[in-house]
Amino acid sequence: MWSKVKTMETQTITIRVSSEAARVYxxxxxxxxxxxxxxxxLKLTEVARTTRPLEEIMSEMSRxxxxxxxxxxxxxxxxxx
Numbered sequence: 001m002w003s004k005v006k007t008m009e010t011q012t013i014t015i016r017v018s019s020e021a022a023r024v025y026x027x028x029x030x031x032x033x034x035x036x037x038x039x040x041x042l043k044l045t046e047v048a049r050t051t052r053p054l055e056e057i058m059s060e061m062s063r064x065x066x067x068x069x070x071x072x073x074x075x076x077x078x079x080x081x
Contacts, residue, residue, distance in 0.1 A: 010041075 017025075025036055047057055 010037075 025033060028036060047054075050057065
């Protein structure tokens with residue numbers, strides 16, 4: 001079965017992430033990093049394929065971040081790093 005799985009063509013990009021996200025990625029094993037990269041790739045592709053407006057997606061992500069404890073002050077601090 002696995003021999004039929006097609007290898008995904010990839011490209012390298014640079015994105016800004018929170019210090020915590022960078023720490024998680026940088027301390028992960030090579031296998032975990034590949035899984036994180038695949039997860040991010042899938043999420044970016046999902047967002048690109050949706051018919052929902054980007055603003056709606058961003059608002060939903062904002063609500064979820066706030067529910068998890070992200071404050072405007074913490075966001076400002078992260079953006080100024």
